[in-house]
Amino acid sequence: MPETWDYTLYIQNDLRAVTICRRTVRLILTMHGLIGLVDTAELLAAELVANAVRHTKGPAALRVRRSPEGAVWIGAWDTDPEPPEPPRRLDQVEDLEEGRGLGLVMACADNWGWQPSARFGDRGKYTWCDLAIS
Template identity: 80%
Template sequence: MPETWDYTLYIPNDPRAVTVCRRTLRLILTLHGLIGLVDTAELLAAELVSNAVRHTKGPAALRVRRTPEGVVWIGAWDTDPAPPDPPLPLEEVGESEDGRGLGLVSACAQVWGWQPSARFGDRGKYVWCELLAA
Protein backbone atom coordinates (compact mmCIF):
# COMPACT_ATOMS: atom_id res chain seq x y z
CA MET A 1 0.00 0.00 0.00
CA PRO A 2 1.42 3.44 -0.91
CA GLU A 3 2.30 5.98 1.74
CA THR A 4 -0.58 8.43 2.32
CA TRP A 5 -0.26 12.10 3.24
CA ASP A 6 -2.27 15.32 3.13
CA TYR A 7 -0.99 18.91 2.95
CA THR A 8 -2.97 22.16 2.88
CA LEU A 9 -1.42 25.53 2.11
CA TYR A 10 -3.66 28.50 2.96
CA ILE A 11 -2.97 31.50 0.74
CA PRO A 12 -4.07 35.11 0.49
CA ASN A 13 -5.86 36.46 -2.56
CA ASP A 14 -2.63 37.49 -4.25
CA PRO A 15 -1.34 36.47 -7.71
CA ARG A 16 2.11 35.80 -6.17
CA ALA A 17 0.52 32.92 -4.25
CA VAL A 18 0.48 30.88 -7.48
CA THR A 19 4.29 30.75 -7.49
CA VAL A 20 4.38 29.90 -3.78
CA CYS A 21 1.96 27.01 -4.42
CA ARG A 22 3.92 25.69 -7.41
CA ARG A 23 7.19 25.65 -5.49
CA THR A 24 5.61 24.12 -2.39
CA LEU A 25 3.98 21.39 -4.48
CA ARG A 26 7.30 20.65 -6.21
CA LEU A 27 8.96 20.25 -2.82
CA ILE A 28 6.19 17.99 -1.46
CA LEU A 29 6.23 15.66 -4.47
CA THR A 30 10.04 15.56 -4.65
CA LEU A 31 10.40 14.71 -0.96
CA HIS A 32 7.82 11.92 -1.33
CA GLY A 33 9.71 10.41 -4.29
CA LEU A 34 7.16 11.44 -6.93
CA ILE A 35 9.48 13.55 -9.10
CA GLY A 36 7.92 12.09 -12.25
CA LEU A 37 4.65 13.89 -11.48
CA VAL A 38 6.18 17.28 -10.66
CA ASP A 39 5.90 19.06 -14.01
CA THR A 40 2.31 18.03 -14.71
CA ALA A 41 1.23 18.55 -11.10
CA GLU A 42 2.78 22.04 -11.04
CA LEU A 43 0.94 23.01 -14.22
CA LEU A 44 -2.38 21.73 -12.88
CA ALA A 45 -1.97 23.33 -9.45
CA ALA A 46 -0.99 26.66 -11.04
CA GLU A 47 -4.12 26.65 -13.20
CA LEU A 48 -6.39 25.73 -10.29
CA VAL A 49 -4.86 28.24 -7.87
CA SER A 50 -4.72 31.06 -10.42
CA ASN A 51 -8.44 30.55 -11.12
CA ALA A 52 -9.16 30.66 -7.38
CA VAL A 53 -7.17 33.89 -6.93
CA ARG A 54 -8.32 35.58 -10.14
CA HIS A 55 -12.05 34.88 -9.89
CA THR A 56 -12.69 35.43 -6.17
CA LYS A 57 -11.93 38.11 -3.62
CA GLY A 58 -11.32 36.02 -0.50
CA PRO A 59 -8.59 33.69 0.72
CA ALA A 60 -7.82 30.42 -1.03
CA ALA A 61 -6.04 27.15 -0.33
CA LEU A 62 -4.08 24.48 -2.16
CA ARG A 63 -4.60 20.95 -0.90
CA VAL A 64 -2.47 18.02 -2.04
CA ARG A 65 -2.90 14.48 -0.83
CA ARG A 66 -1.98 10.93 -1.75
CA THR A 67 -4.69 8.35 -1.35
CA PRO A 68 -4.24 4.73 -0.24
CA GLU A 69 -4.77 3.80 -3.91
CA GLY A 70 -1.70 5.84 -4.90
CA VAL A 71 -3.60 8.70 -6.53
CA VAL A 72 -2.28 12.24 -6.08
CA TRP A 73 -5.24 14.57 -5.52
CA ILE A 74 -4.71 18.31 -6.11
CA GLY A 75 -7.42 20.79 -5.17
CA ALA A 76 -7.78 24.55 -4.98
CA TRP A 77 -10.35 25.96 -2.58
CA ASP A 78 -11.89 29.40 -3.07
CA THR A 79 -14.71 31.46 -1.57
CA ASP A 80 -17.08 31.29 -4.55
CA PRO A 81 -19.60 28.46 -4.06
CA ALA A 82 -20.73 28.60 -7.72
CA PRO A 83 -19.53 25.80 -9.99
CA PRO A 84 -16.70 26.60 -12.39
CA ASP A 85 -17.51 27.28 -16.03
CA PRO A 86 -17.14 24.13 -18.14
CA PRO A 87 -13.70 23.82 -19.73
CA LEU A 88 -13.27 24.90 -23.33
CA PRO A 89 -11.50 22.52 -25.69
CA LEU A 90 -7.90 23.73 -26.02
CA GLU A 91 -8.20 24.05 -29.80
CA GLU A 92 -11.01 26.61 -29.29
CA VAL A 93 -8.97 28.69 -26.85
CA GLY A 94 -5.92 29.01 -29.10
CA GLU A 95 -3.21 31.32 -27.77
CA SER A 96 -5.55 33.21 -25.43
CA GLU A 97 -4.68 33.13 -21.73
CA ASP A 98 -8.35 33.35 -20.74
CA GLY A 99 -10.42 30.18 -20.60
CA ARG A 100 -7.61 27.66 -21.00
CA GLY A 101 -7.13 26.70 -17.33
CA LEU A 102 -9.74 24.00 -16.92
CA GLY A 103 -9.13 22.88 -20.51
CA LEU A 104 -5.53 22.12 -19.53
CA VAL A 105 -6.67 20.42 -16.34
CA SER A 106 -9.15 18.31 -18.30
CA ALA A 107 -6.50 17.38 -20.88
CA CYS A 108 -3.70 16.53 -18.41
CA ALA A 109 -5.42 14.95 -15.39
CA GLN A 110 -6.96 11.49 -15.18
CA VAL A 111 -10.14 13.05 -13.79
CA TRP A 112 -11.22 16.43 -12.45
CA GLY A 113 -14.29 17.88 -10.78
CA TRP A 114 -15.55 20.29 -8.18
CA GLN A 115 -17.41 20.06 -4.89
CA PRO A 116 -18.88 22.52 -2.39
CA SER A 117 -16.73 22.98 0.70
CA ALA A 118 -16.32 25.44 3.58
CA ARG A 119 -13.02 26.81 4.94
CA PHE A 120 -12.21 29.85 7.07
CA GLY A 121 -15.90 29.92 8.05
CA ASP A 122 -16.79 30.81 4.42
CA ARG A 123 -18.76 28.80 1.91
CA GLY A 124 -16.84 27.98 -1.19
CA LYS A 125 -15.73 25.12 -3.41
CA TYR A 126 -12.82 22.86 -4.25
CA VAL A 127 -11.91 22.41 -7.90
CA TRP A 128 -9.75 19.31 -7.98
CA CYS A 129 -7.97 16.82 -10.21
CA GLU A 130 -6.23 13.49 -9.84
CA LEU A 131 -2.96 12.14 -11.15
CA LEU A 132 -1.94 8.50 -11.00
CA ALA A 133 1.42 7.99 -9.33
CA ALA A 134 3.46 5.49 -11.31
Protein backbone atom coordinates in the same frame (compact mmCIF):
# COMPACT_ATOMS: atom_id res chain seq x y z
CA MET B 1 -1.25 -0.11 0.60
CA PRO B 2 0.65 3.02 -0.52
CA GLU B 3 1.84 5.67 1.90
CA THR B 4 -0.77 8.42 2.31
CA TRP B 5 -0.16 12.05 3.21
CA ASP B 6 -2.06 15.34 3.14
CA TYR B 7 -0.80 18.95 3.00
CA THR B 8 -2.81 22.19 2.99
CA LEU B 9 -1.41 25.63 2.28
CA TYR B 10 -3.69 28.55 3.12
CA ILE B 11 -3.08 31.53 0.86
CA GLN B 12 -4.12 35.14 0.50
CA ASN B 13 -6.05 36.30 -2.51
CA ASP B 14 -2.91 37.35 -4.36
CA LEU B 15 -1.61 36.22 -7.75
CA ARG B 16 1.87 35.77 -6.22
CA ALA B 17 0.36 32.77 -4.43
CA VAL B 18 0.41 30.89 -7.74
CA THR B 19 4.22 30.78 -7.75
CA ILE B 20 4.32 29.86 -4.07
CA CYS B 21 1.90 26.98 -4.72
CA ARG B 22 3.86 25.72 -7.74
CA ARG B 23 7.04 25.56 -5.69
CA THR B 24 5.23 23.97 -2.76
CA VAL B 25 3.86 21.19 -4.98
CA ARG B 26 7.34 20.62 -6.44
CA LEU B 27 8.83 20.30 -2.96
CA ILE B 28 6.10 17.98 -1.64
CA LEU B 29 6.32 15.59 -4.59
CA THR B 30 10.13 15.63 -4.66
CA MET B 31 10.32 14.85 -0.93
CA HIS B 32 7.94 11.91 -1.44
CA GLY B 33 9.96 10.52 -4.37
CA LEU B 34 7.39 11.40 -7.04
CA ILE B 35 9.65 13.54 -9.23
CA GLY B 36 8.07 12.12 -12.40
CA LEU B 37 4.80 13.90 -11.60
CA VAL B 38 6.31 17.28 -10.67
CA ASP B 39 6.02 19.16 -13.96
CA THR B 40 2.43 18.15 -14.63
CA ALA B 41 1.39 18.62 -10.99
CA GLU B 42 2.94 22.11 -10.91
CA LEU B 43 0.99 23.10 -14.01
CA LEU B 44 -2.26 21.74 -12.61
CA ALA B 45 -1.82 23.39 -9.22
CA ALA B 46 -0.96 26.71 -10.88
CA GLU B 47 -4.09 26.62 -13.03
CA LEU B 48 -6.37 25.69 -10.12
CA VAL B 49 -4.89 28.29 -7.75
CA ALA B 50 -4.87 31.00 -10.45
CA ASN B 51 -8.58 30.43 -10.99
CA ALA B 52 -9.21 30.56 -7.24
CA VAL B 53 -7.46 33.90 -6.74
CA ARG B 54 -8.55 35.53 -10.03
CA HIS B 55 -12.24 34.77 -9.80
CA THR B 56 -12.93 35.20 -6.08
CA LYS B 57 -12.28 37.87 -3.48
CA GLY B 58 -11.60 35.87 -0.32
CA PRO B 59 -8.82 33.62 0.93
CA ALA B 60 -7.93 30.40 -0.83
CA ALA B 61 -6.13 27.14 -0.09
CA LEU B 62 -4.09 24.56 -1.95
CA ARG B 63 -4.41 20.96 -0.84
CA VAL B 64 -2.15 18.16 -2.05
CA ARG B 65 -2.59 14.59 -0.89
CA ARG B 66 -1.83 11.03 -1.80
CA SER B 67 -4.93 8.91 -1.63
CA PRO B 68 -5.09 5.35 -0.29
CA GLU B 69 -5.57 4.27 -3.93
CA GLY B 70 -2.17 5.80 -4.75
CA ALA B 71 -3.21 8.85 -6.78
CA VAL B 72 -1.96 12.38 -6.14
CA TRP B 73 -4.95 14.66 -5.56
CA ILE B 74 -4.55 18.43 -6.02
CA GLY B 75 -7.31 20.82 -5.02
CA ALA B 76 -7.77 24.57 -4.80
CA TRP B 77 -10.37 25.89 -2.41
CA ASP B 78 -11.98 29.30 -2.93
CA THR B 79 -14.84 31.31 -1.46
CA ASP B 80 -17.20 31.06 -4.45
CA PRO B 81 -19.68 28.21 -3.93
CA GLU B 82 -20.76 28.30 -7.59
CA PRO B 83 -19.40 25.65 -9.96
CA PRO B 84 -16.47 26.67 -12.15
CA GLU B 85 -17.09 27.63 -15.76
CA PRO B 86 -17.16 24.51 -17.93
CA PRO B 87 -13.74 23.89 -19.47
CA ARG B 88 -13.19 24.58 -23.13
CA ARG B 89 -11.22 22.21 -25.30
CA LEU B 90 -7.71 23.49 -25.88
CA ASP B 91 -8.20 23.66 -29.65
CA GLN B 92 -11.05 26.14 -29.05
CA VAL B 93 -8.92 28.57 -27.00
CA GLU B 94 -5.42 28.25 -28.45
CA ASP B 95 -5.28 31.93 -29.48
CA LEU B 96 -6.82 33.32 -26.27
CA GLU B 97 -4.77 34.82 -23.44
CA GLU B 98 -7.25 33.54 -20.83
CA GLY B 99 -9.81 30.77 -20.55
CA ARG B 100 -7.50 27.78 -20.99
CA GLY B 101 -7.03 26.82 -17.32
CA LEU B 102 -9.61 24.11 -16.82
CA GLY B 103 -9.04 22.91 -20.38
CA LEU B 104 -5.41 22.25 -19.42
CA VAL B 105 -6.54 20.52 -16.24
CA MET B 106 -8.98 18.36 -18.22
CA ALA B 107 -6.26 17.49 -20.77
CA CYS B 108 -3.46 16.71 -18.29
CA ALA B 109 -5.18 15.15 -15.27
CA ASP B 110 -6.61 11.65 -15.02
CA ASN B 111 -9.78 13.02 -13.38
CA TRP B 112 -11.03 16.42 -12.32
CA GLY B 113 -14.13 17.93 -10.78
CA TRP B 114 -15.41 20.27 -8.13
CA GLN B 115 -17.32 19.92 -4.87
CA PRO B 116 -18.85 22.32 -2.36
CA SER B 117 -16.74 22.80 0.76
CA ALA B 118 -16.43 25.27 3.65
CA ARG B 119 -13.19 26.67 5.10
CA PHE B 120 -12.41 29.73 7.21
CA GLY B 121 -16.10 29.83 8.14
CA ASP B 122 -16.96 30.63 4.50
CA ARG B 123 -18.89 28.59 1.99
CA GLY B 124 -16.92 27.79 -1.10
CA LYS B 125 -15.73 24.96 -3.30
CA TYR B 126 -12.78 22.76 -4.09
CA THR B 127 -11.86 22.42 -7.74
CA TRP B 128 -9.65 19.36 -7.90
CA CYS B 129 -7.84 16.93 -10.13
CA ASP B 130 -5.83 13.78 -9.64
CA LEU B 131 -2.84 12.10 -11.22
CA ALA B 132 -2.27 8.37 -11.17
CA ILE B 133 1.14 7.26 -9.97
CA SER B 134 2.59 4.83 -12.48
